[in-house]
Amino acid sequence: xxxxxxxxxxxxxxxxxxxxxxxxxxxxxxxxxxxxxxxxxxxxxxxxxxxxxxxxxxxxxxxxxxxxxxxxxxxxxxxxxxxxxxxxxxxxxxxxxxxxxxxxxxxxxxxxxxxxxxxxxxxxxxxxxxxxxxxxxxxxxxxxxxxxxxxxxxxxxxxxxxxxxxxxxxxxxxxxxxxxxxxxxxxxxxxxxxxxxxxxxxxxxxxxxxxxxx
DNA sequence: ATCCCGAGGG
DNA sequence: CCCTCTGGAT
Numbered sequence: 425x426x427x428x429x430x431x432x433x434x435x436x437x438x439x440x441x442x443x444x445x446x447x448x449x450x451x452x453x454x455x456x457x458x459x460x461x462x463x464x465x466x467x468x469x470x471x472x473x474x475x476x477x478x479x480x481x482x483x484x485x486x487x488x489x490x491x492x493x494x495x496x497x498x499x500x501x502x503x504x505x506x507x508x509x510x511x512x513x514x515x516x517x518x519x520x521x522x523x524x525x526x527x528x529x530x531x532x533x534x535x536x537x538x539x540x541x542x543x544x545x546x547x548x549x550x551x552x553x554x555x556x557x558x559x560x561x562x563x564x565x566x567x568x569x570x571x572x573x574x575x576x577x578x579x580x581x582x583x584x585x586x587x588x589x590x591x592x593x594x595x596x597x598x599x600x601x602x603x604x605x606x607x608x609x610x611x612x613x614x615x616x617x618x619x620x621x622x623x624x625x626x627x628x629x630x631x632x633x634x635x636x637x638x
Numbered sequence: 639a640t641c642c643c644g645a646g647g648g
Numbered sequence: 649c650c651c652t653c654t655g656g657a658t
Binding site for chain 1: 652653654655656657658
Binding site for chain 1: 640641642643644645646
């Protein structure tokens with residue numbers, strides 16, 4: 425996609441949703457970190473359903489350690505990969521207490537050193553909790569990067585770097601939300617809703633006409 | 639059967 | 649690169 429089309433694409437999404445926000449529920453940087461760590465291969469709706477009662481009681485790593493892995497597992501049983509996630513959240517909470525004064529570190533290296541926290545999760549925390557213009561590439565953004573032609577790439581890292589390079593800087597920080605929401609509700613994996621698409625014009629999806637039926 | 643705000647291990 | 653972990657929704 426040409427630079428002008430990329431700008432038109434993102435500017436249109438910005439126009440529709442001037443103040444985009446995360447649909448994951450959280451009350452502070454720690455609960456955001458936990459929520460994102462729990463979101464692998466799960467829907468936001470499913471994660472929120474599990475974390476709502478949890479975060480009402482547990483909103484610090486100290487409280488998580490006091491809760492214990494068994495009880496945490498009960499809270500997140502309905503989310504996929506719950507066993508690994510429960511272990512990771514406990515281990516990560518212990519590290520926050522031991523090495524970071526119970527706070528969520530504000531740098532990528534320290535975040536990615538936490539168990540269960542990779543580049544994508546670190547990027548979300550840096551962006552949402554600390555205001556950095558990172559681009560967290562999840563399943564939706566990876567699909568959109570390739571499907572629309574904004575930033576094609578074989579890996580999530582390639583798509584991330586492509587987006588960082590091609591998106592206008594002033595739109596960078598919020599683009600994470602615009603793209604993810606567009607992917608979730610319009611440019612869906614199975615049946616992209618090209619009829620309701622606000623960026624049909626600049627989009628380079630080869631099959632877009634085929635999905636505009638009614 | 640496929641997808642959902644992935645990460646870690648081999 | 650591949651595989652595994654995993655319940656819930658469609």
